[in-house]
Amino acid sequence: MDHILGSSASWRSSLLFSGQLHEFVAGVAGVYASPVMTRERDADLPLRYTTPVEWAAGVLARPLDLLNDHAHLEKKAAANALELLNRWPEPNPPENWVAAMTAIARDEVEHLSVVSRMLARRGGKLTRQHGNPYASALHKLVRRGQGPEELVDRLMISALIEARSCERFKLLGERVEDDAELKKLYRGLWASEHGHYRTFIQLAEQIMPEPAVAKRWNQMLDSEAELIQQQPPGPRMHSA
Numbered sequence: 401m402d403h404i405l406g407s408s409a410s411w412r413s414s415l416l417f418s419g420q421l422h423e424f425v426a427g428v429a430g431v432y433a434s435p436v437m438t439r440e441r442d443a444d445l446p447l448r449y450t451t452p453v454e455w456a457a458g459v460l461a462r463p464l465d466l467l468n469d470h471a472h473l474e475k476k477a478a479a480n481a482l483e484l485l486n487r488w489p490e491p492n493p494p495e496n497w498v499a500a501m502t503a504i505a506r507d508e509v510e511h512l513s514v515v516s517r518m519l520a521r522r523g524g525k526l527t528r529q530h531g532n533p534y535a536s537a538l539h540k541l542v543r544r545g546q547g548p549e550e551l552v553d554r555l556m557i558s559a560l561i562e563a564r565s566c567e568r569f570k571l572l573g574e575r576v577e578d579d580a581e582l583k584k585l586y587r588g589l590w591a592s593e594h595g596h597y598r599t600f601i602q603l604a605e606q607i608m609p610e611p612a613v614a615k616r617w618n619q620m621l622d623s624e625a626e627l628i629q630q631q632p633p634g635p636r637m638h639s640a
């Protein structure tokens with residue numbers, strides 16, 4: 401059977417942002433190698449729906465709305481990592497569980513800080529309310545109350561959101577013109593979120609047997625491809 405992920409040091413890339421490498425946590429995490437497999441190369445994403453390039457031009461037409469949505473997503477990603485930290489599996493949690501979730505939460509808070517400051521400098525304002533129908537739809541897939549199955553689902557949904565964000569940061573980075581700051585932001589985030597995606601999958605692989613993880617991941621990829629296409633259009637990271 402193929403590994404879902406390669407065994408390269410994704411942890412290091414998970415902690416890269418704006419040229420910074422948080423060496424301590426990367427060192428802690430780098431000892432782990434994925435036991436489940438893949439034909440995927442490091443930079444590849446497993447997504448089963450490819451966002452059209454026109455999507456980027458559409459959302460970039462309203463950059464402040466896009467940055468506001470983006471800032472909210474970073475805030476939710478940080479909260480999600482801390483929520484997962486609290487859900488460590490018993491009796492044998494992966495030894496890097498706390499370090500991994502702490503590192504991701506820290507990355508996401510840093511992203512939130514960068515994006516919200518950029519939004520403010522450009523004259524935008526973080527809204528109080530924020531709808532996230534894509535993540536809400538994904539969370540309906542969670543097998544609640546089923547112990548390891550629930551936790552694996554939560555990790556996979558986290559991985560899917562990271563992977564989809566990666567795909568879209570790449571499109572945005574390629575499409576942005578005459579705005580070096582935004583281009584740098586999107587390119588920097590790609591590496592960080594790609595590392596997070598891999599980390600969530602690797603943790604899932606430590607909680608359930610490889611075939612069960614691979615089978616569920618296959619289902620989740622199909623579901624995500626349907627759900628992303630059902631989203632309303634608009635200046636959001638996860639719009640259709």
Ligand SMILES: [Fe+2]
Pocket residue numbers: 474477507508511593
């Ligand atoms: Fe982030």
Ligand SMILES: [Fe+2]
Pocket residue numbers: 477508562592593596
């Ligand atoms: Fe992330």
